[in-house]
Amino acid sequence: MSEHLLEVRDLKQHFPISTGWFQKTPLKAVDGVSFTIDKGETLGLVGESGCGKTTVGRTILHLYKPTAGEVIYNGTQITPANIGKFRRDMQIVFQDPYSSLNPRMTVSDIIGEPLDVHKLYSSKKERDEKIAHLLNLVGLNSDHARRYAHEFSGGQRQRIGIARALAVEPKFIVCDEPVSALDVSIQAQIINTFEDLQKKLGIAYLFIAHDLLVVQHISHRIAVMYLGRIVEIGESSEIIANPMHPYTQSLISAIPIPDPDTARVKKRIPLEGDVPSPLKMPSGCPFRPRCRYATDICAKECPSLKEAAPGHQIACHNPHF
Numbered sequence: 001m002s003e004h005l006l007e008v009r010d011l012k013q014h015f016p017i018s019t020g021w022f023q024k025t026p027l028k029a030v031d032g033v034s035f036t037i038d039k040g041e042t043l044g045l046v047g048e049s050g051c052g053k054t055t056v057g058r059t060i061l062h063l064y065k066p067t068a069g070e071v072i073y074n075g076t077q078i079t080p081a082n083i084g085k086f087r088r089d090m091q092i093v094f095q096d097p098y099s100s101l102n103p104r105m106t107v108s109d110i111i112g113e114p115l116d117v118h119k120l121y122s123s124k125k126e127r128d129e130k131i132a133h134l135l136n137l138v139g140l141n142s143d144h145a146r147r148y149a150h151e152f153s154g155g156q157r158q159r160i161g162i163a164r165a166l167a168v169e170p171k172f173i174v175c176d177e178p179v180s181a182l183d184v185s186i187q188a189q190i191i192n193t194f195e196d197l198q199k200k201l202g203i204a205y206l207f208i209a210h211d212l213l214v215v216q217h218i219s220h221r222i223a224v225m226y227l228g229r230i231v232e233i234g235e236s237s238e239i240i241a242n243p244m245h246p247y248t249q250s251l252i253s254a255i256p257i258p259d260p261d262t263a264r265v266k267k268r269i270p271l272e273g274d275v276p277s278p279l280k281m282p283s284g285c286p287f288r289p290r291c292r293y294a295t296d297i298c299a300k301e302c303p304s305l306k307e308a309a310p311g312h313q314i315a316c317h318n319p320h321f
């Protein structure tokens, strides 16, 4: 039996895209991603827009059927046939709290719906008590239950979305950019709520964000994605202090530092060019067209993830420590 809560092995998600009359080309949104998440752990997943973060989250939950690879939850491989058994344990919180909640439903109905679906109460009183408890858990008031979603601010709506995900007592939540649509001042409050819930309930998170600052704060470990692959993964503090992949180094050098003295000595490594289309992948290392350390081998072989230090893996032929 696996010791990890979740194990993802060589996961692939290739979307067939029409590229001409009767011609389809696979868009390799996720192309061989592997990682583990333990009980009560947060793995942060970062990378530029379009690198495949959302697709990883959705494919793990089998909202998209994987093209290849394995998702093992608590020692059992998830398949399209048995995913129903895992739906309660694995939930998702979406980026946009405006479009993910029906504005015309009451908070009570939004949070009560998963309780109804999974028949998690024996009386109306118990249902109401559970909803009140969930609202309190996410820092809202039980009086909010009778109000409609459209009456709430973005931060409050995201709290309602979290309460809805928590209703079925999940062990694992995919948090897909859950604070990106919120004001910076509200982001910290919602992140603290996620952390408090993890401490209280022992939930594991896959926390997706493009902002390294946000991910650094909440994650125990961080995985950096580029064009459908993980290029670096390790302890959060280690990745931030000692990034080894040229792409991670650029991302980290762009994090604003509040102290002007430190900012003066910190060298910014600009990312040149744009992310290539996943339909026209460069040969060898996908980062090659933007990499200042590229050598001949980089055009020939795609580097695989290898351990560079204990618990710290990178995919690069010429790592710069």
Ligand SMILES: Nc1ncnc2c1ncn2[C@@H]1O[C@H](COP(=O)(O)OP(=O)(O)OP(=O)(O)O)[C@@H](O)[C@H]1O
Pocket (backbone or CB within 6 Å): 015, 027, 028, 029, 047, 048, 049, 050, 051, 052, 053, 054, 055, 056, 210, 278
């Ligand atoms: N259902 C789909 N059909 C076809 N292509 C898709 C589909 N979903 C995503 N893609 C493509 O897969 C790639 C990865 O998309 P994805 O949404 O996973 O990226 P992301 O890292 O979450 O980006 P963002 O930061 O903008 O949310 C993109 O090129 C996207 O256009």
Ligand code: SF4
Pocket (backbone or CB within 6 Å): 246, 247, 285, 286, 287, 288, 291, 292, 293, 294, 295, 298, 303, 315, 316, 317, 318, 319
């Ligand atoms: S493998 Fe080569 S091109 Fe890719 S990141 Fe490393 S040095 Fe750069």
Ligand SMILES: [Mg+2]
Pocket (backbone or CB within 6 Å): 053, 054, 055
């Ligand atoms: Mg996304």
